[in-house]
Amino acid sequence: MLKLTTLTKKFGNFTAVNNINLEINAGDFFGFLGQNGAGKTTTIKMITGLYAPTNGTVHIGGFEIQKNHIEAKRLIGYIPDQPFLYEKLTGKEFLYFCGGLYKIEKRKLKNKIDETIDQLKIDQWVDKRTEEYSLGMKQRIAIASALLHDPKLLVVDEPMVGLDPQSAFIVKNILKRKASEGVAIFMSTHSLNVAEEVCSRIGIIKDGLMIFEDKKEVVEEIIGIDHQNLESLFLQMTK
Amino acid sequence: MSLLLHILKFKILTFFKFQDELNFKSLLKQLSASVVYLLFAIGIFFFTRNIITYLMEDVKIGMFLLHRFVFVVLFIFFMTVNIGNIVVSYSTFFKTREVGFLLTLPISFAKIFLIKFLDNFFYSSSTLLLIVSAALAGYTSYFGLPWYFIPFAVVFLILPFMFIAGTLGAITLLVIMRFAATFGIKKVLVTIASVYGTAVILFYNFSSPVQLVTKVFEYFPNINNYFGFLESPIIKLLPNYWVADALYWFSSGRFIAAGWYIYLLIVVSILFFLFSLYLAKKWFYKSWLVFLNLSGELSVKKKSNGKVICTFENKSSLKPRREALVKRELLLFIREPSQWTHFIIMLFLIIIFILSISNIDVMILNAYNIYMKTLIYLIIYLFNVFLIASMSLRFIFPLVSLEGETIWKIRSAPLNYKKLMLTRLFIYFSVIFVIGQLLNFISNYQFSIMLTLISQLNTAFVTITLVSLNFGMGAAYANYKEKNPIRVASSQGASLTFLFTIIYLVFLVVLLFAPLTNYFFAMDKRSFTSLAQLLYTSVVLGMISFIVSYLSISKGVRHFNKDI
DSSP: OEEEEEEEEEETTEEEEEEEEEEEOTTOEEEEEEOTTSSHHHHHHHHTTSSOOSEEEEEETTEETTTSHHHHHHTEEEEOSSOOOOTTSBHHHHHHHHHHHTTOOHHHHHHHHHHHHHHHTOTTTTTSBGGGOOHHHHHHHHHHHHHTTOOSEEEEESTTTTOOHHHHHHHHHHHHHHHHTTOEEEEEOSOHHHHHHHOSEEEEEETTEEEEEEEHHHHHHHHHHHOSSHHHHHHHHTO | OHHHHHHHHHHHHHHHSOSSOSSHHHHHHHHHHHHHHHHHHHHHHHHHHHHHHIIIIISOOHHHHHHHHHHHHHHHHHHHHHHHHHHHHIIIIIISHHHHHHHTSSOOHHHHHHHHHHHHHHHHHHHHHHHHHHHHHHHHHHHTOOTTHHHHHIIIIIHHHHHHHHHHHHHHHHHHHHHHHHHOHHHHHHHHHHHHHHHHHHHHHHHOHHHHHHHHHTTTTOTTSOOGGGSOGGGGGSHHHHHHHHHHHHHTTOHHHHHHHHHHHHHHHHHHHHHHHHHHHHHHHHHHHHHHHHHHHHHHHHHHHOOOSSOSSSOOSSOHHHHHHHHHHHHHHHTOHHHHHHHHHHHHHHHHHHHHTTTHHHHHHHOSSHHHHHHHHHHHHHHHHHHHHHHIIIIIGGGTGGGGGGHHHHHTSSSOHHHHHHHHHHHHHHHHHHHHHHHHHHHHTTSOHHHHHHHHHHHHHHHHHHHHHHHHHHHHTOOTTOOOHHHHTTSHHHHHHHHHHHHHHHHHHHHHHHHHHHHHHHHHTTOOOOOHHHHHHHHHHHHHHHHHHHHHHHHHHHHHTSOO
């Protein structure tokens, strides 16, 4: 579903992302870990078409994002770390707006919005203007908006930022269920316990280079040899 | 198409939602703003009608020269809309988070451009449209045209005219960004600035208003006739010429002749629009990437060469708090491209202004009557004041808002917030004050030393008034969430401040007109020129300045204590 080939991004002389190769299939839940400034967000921005790679390609469902951006973007649901919402619209209006952008038929969209509101338990404040929302509320609306068109690939940047424990629990479950339904998930996170709990594959990026990438079972094996948990493995690798 | 309409529907929905919760206070605020807009429109209506009456019946310039005056005013208007659109488009197209959001969705680049262009055009041009409509109503009333001429002219003359200026602005921006990738942003900006400067100089050379007045008056008293044959054919290619000429033919009752210009305006605006869409399809995304690369490269360069103009690490003779404040102000200003580029554009306009007034004394001496002399002097003086007003609106109004979301740090720090804000105000005021004094001196030194001194004093009062007004209104309408100073300077509060500024300019005209006319009368007859009247005017101006400044600053200070 997602294929990164020799993906590189340079800003002047500085290489933010260096020659990343990665393939994520339907049903994979990929956890993308790295320190601040390692290149996670730059990679995500190239996947979503916000940045053009200096070298290499991003393919989504067979479409190269730089050449067929509309076809590729139809398959993505993107949840940024700091979601943009129109402040004067209510959460529900924003969801109708986003559904319309994917040309979802009105009745189907209404059902889908009701279903998503129910899943994310946002019915109490979804009719308030988004300018009144906390960061966690905004994050849940962004998640809801990314699920409306049943994307084949979910690109998630720091999903747990600002979420209270109940909300974090709901979001984790939704993401897990989406993966089990065959959606490919690419999730960047600093929450190592969340990655350990939900991801089926783990990748670690350092200074723009992918220094580790393997299945969760392999990670667990490595942890079992001489580490207590993913956190101590991550700290050692990124030292 | 349906996707575009869908997005526009939600944009309109957002626009029409009230700024605040619907309560008595917010309703009253909206109502007061509407009343001010209405009063302002009425003021412009009477001002335009009186100016036309004065020019036609006192100065007796005739129909043709009146419309050539309109032609020059429309050129300034065109440049204002055009440059305004370039500057605001930079923020709207590239800096807003909405574009980043839309780029992650399955929407074509041309559609994103179109949405943002319309957003930008109507956002930045609505106040100007109100001014032109009110002025058009004054024009309609003077010439006894039917009332429906006003909406007709707005839709078929003014809107296409503004649309051409706006699309040309957007096209210029796309060209700047596209070529910046190949030649570097500095070279491209210098080239574009040179092109604009040359265009302004060529405009005045080809239209040569002073020569035209002399030539037309050779035909006195038949000065209402059409003298298009006296003009350069090149200026007939300009949209402001089409609008001015269309108005001439409408007011002369020759509608068919005017129809040709309407056709030209509509066709050219459509062609410009289609061309901008074509360029957007090709270059919008590339321009966005250039913007990102420019930001990225800049930050890397700063890290690598280590030569930063002012750092907090360097020793300073200033007290710690003042040093922190001054250095923060300087660093934020030079690292925000929309701040320094806009400042450079304004300095560039000032240079053009200085060049164009180099022969002001000759123009005034050659003017064929006293009213004309006063008019020329006042127009130049008002342009000077207008530059001060523009700088105040652009750099003083957003001052409080630009504290931004970091205001928590300032408000929770053990310092006097009022004192801090007034210190910031003083830094910007000093720069504007020096520019204002310099401009005034350059446009006055050819006259008597006393007139120059009085004028310097008046300009000082005007600068204090305008800076204080913008500061107070900026604090009253502070928006700490908006990071973009250009958006702050074109918000509802800023539009209201602009309207107050225009009212102040009209007041200045009323106050200065009689004493200046008397001064030029005395100068013309080579008799003793009494400056007493001009001095009394300065005293009145000083008193008004004190009252407005006191009220504005205290209003601003009161808002500092508001909950955030």
